[in-house]
Amino acid sequence: MRLISFLCVSLITFLLLASPSIALDWPMWGGTPDRNMVSDAKPVSIEFDLEKGTDVAWTANLGSQTYGNPVVSGGRVFVGTNNGGGYRKEKHPAEEDRGVLLCFDEKNGDFLWQLTREKLASGRVNDWLLQGICSAPCVEGDRMWVVSNRCELMCLDTAGFHDGENDGPVKDEVDAEKNDADIVWNLDMIEELGVFPHNLATSSPVIHGDLVFLVTSNGVAEDHIEVPSPRAPCFLAVNKNTGEVAWEHNQPFDAILHGQWGSPAIGMVNGKAQVYFPGGDGWIYAHDAETGDEIWKFDCNPKETKWELQGAGTRNAIISTPVFFENSVIVSVGQDPEHGEAVGHMWRIDATKTGDISSELGEIGKPGKPNPASGVIWHYGGMQEAGEDEDAEPWFRRTMSTVAVANGLVFNADLSGFVHCVDLKTGKRKWEHDMLSGVWGSCLAVDGKVFLGNEDGVLTIFEATGEKANVLAEKNTVNYSSVYSTPTFANGRMYLSDRTRLYAVDVNK
Secondary structure, eight states, X not given: OHHHHHHHHHHHHHHHHHSSOOOOOBOSXXXXXXXXXXXXXXXXXXXXXXXTTBTEEEEEXXXXXXXXXXXXXXXXEEEEEEGGGOXXXXXXXXXXXXXXXXXXXXXXXXXXXXXXXXOOTTGGGTSOTTOOOOOOOEEETTEEEEEOTTSEEEEEXXXXXXXXXXXXXXXXXXXXXXXXXXXXXXXXXXXXXXXXXXXXXXXOOEEETTEEEEXXXXXXXXTSSOOSXXXXXXXXXXXXXXOOEEEEEOTTGGGOOSOOOOOOEEEEETTEEEEEEEOTTSEEEEEETTTOOEEEEEEOSXXXXXXXXXXXXXXXXXXXXXXXXXTEEEEEOBOOXXXXXXXXXXXXXXXXXXXXXXXXESOTTSOOEEOTTOOEEEEEESBOOOOTTSOOOBSSBOOOOOOEEETTEEXXXXXTSEEEEEETTTOOEEEXXXXXXXXXXXXXXXXXXXXXXXXXXXXXXXXXXXXXXXXXXXXXXGGGOOOOSOOXXXXXXXXXXXXXXXXEEXXXX
C-alpha cells in the first residue's frame, strides 16, 4: 500500500510539474481579496494579434460603452457593460439604455445570460447615461455579488435561469427566461439605506467569511456642494447569504468631496482581518472585518491641499482600490478624469498601527505638522523642481489605477498616461514611461511582464523590471477601441474588454 501511495503521489507531482500551467480562475476584481494586480499564470505568450485575430480564441460584442473588468469563474466569464449589445433584443432592444451584466461560456464565448437593470428615473445625477454596470462581480461557488447601476447590492446564481431553477427568496424576477439572471436577493441601498449615489454606483465587492464588503457610492448632489444623505452608510458589510446588513459606517459624513467610486480590500494583520475602505474625503479607513470597529485612518493628501470644484484644487479623493501587501497598504489619489491633470500622491502605509496614522496633523487646507504616530512607509508624488526653461511638473499625477506589486517593484499609471515603476521598499522611482494617451485601467503583472491598456486602444506590454521602461510589445484593439478596463488572466487565456468588445486570447503556448 505504501508503494502504491508513493507512486500515486509521484505521478501527481510529475504531472503538475510537467504541465505548462495550473488552471486558475479570476473570481473578483484584483483576483484575490488583497487586490494586488498580479496573476500567477505562466507561461504567457505575447505573440497574439487582436486586430488580425491571431491566437484569439473568441470575441464577443459588448455594449456601446464598457467600463467593467472581466471576471472568470466556474467555466463562465462575466463583464459589466450597457445594453448596446442587444442580447435580449425581444424584451430589451439595444436602443433601450440599461445597466447590464453579461455571462459567457468560458470555452467558446457563447452568450449564456444577462442581468438587466433599468436606469434610475433621477437621471445622470445618480445613474449616468449609457454607463451600464461598472462593478466587477465577486464570485464564490455558484453565487456572485455585484453592484448594479441602480445602487443595489445583488446576489445572483452564477447559472442564471439556465439550470431551470429559481434560487433564493426572490421569486418574482421581471426577467425570468433562460437567458436572464436569477436574482437570489437584492439590497436596494437607495430605498433601504438612504444612499445618494453621485453619477453612478460602481464599487466591486469583496468577501471575507460570511460578509461581503463594498463602498456604497454615497456622494454629493447635482450642485456638487451639498451631501444630501450624510447619515447614509458609505462603508457596508452585508451577510452574503441573506443580504442583511451586518454593520455600516457613514464616514466621511458630510465631508465627501465628490463621489465614492472605489472598492475595498482585505488584509490579514496579526491574525485578524482588516477591511480597507477608500473614502470620498481622501482618507483611507481600516476597520475590523468582523466587528466594524475602526482600527486606523490615514489622510492621503498633504494637509495644506484644498478641494475646489471641477478639479481646480489640490486635494483629491480616492477612486483607485487599496492594495494590501506584507502588512502594508498601497493606495493613490485622484479625481474624475473630466477634472483634468494635476498633482497626485501614492502612499505605502503601515497597516499594523492604530489611530490617526496620517503623515501630518492639523486642519485641512493649512500647513500641517509631522505626526509622531505616522504610519507612512513612503510617499510618492508632489511636484518636481522646475528647470531653468521649464515650469514645474507633477512627479505623479491624479490616478484611478490600482497598483501591481511584483519583483520588489510597484507598477502604477496615472490618468495622464504615465506609467511609474517604484521600488517597493523605498518608494524611489525606477522609471517612468509616457504612453501618450490617458489611462483609466490598472497595470497587471504576470509572468515577468506588465500589461496596460489606454484610451487610444493600445495594450502595452512592459518587462517587469526596474532597470528601464522596456516595452516588449504594443497590441492594437480592433478599430483602436478605447480600453478602460484591466486585462484578466485565467486558465491559459487573457480576457480584455475594450469599449465594445470582449477578447479571449490564448496566451498559454
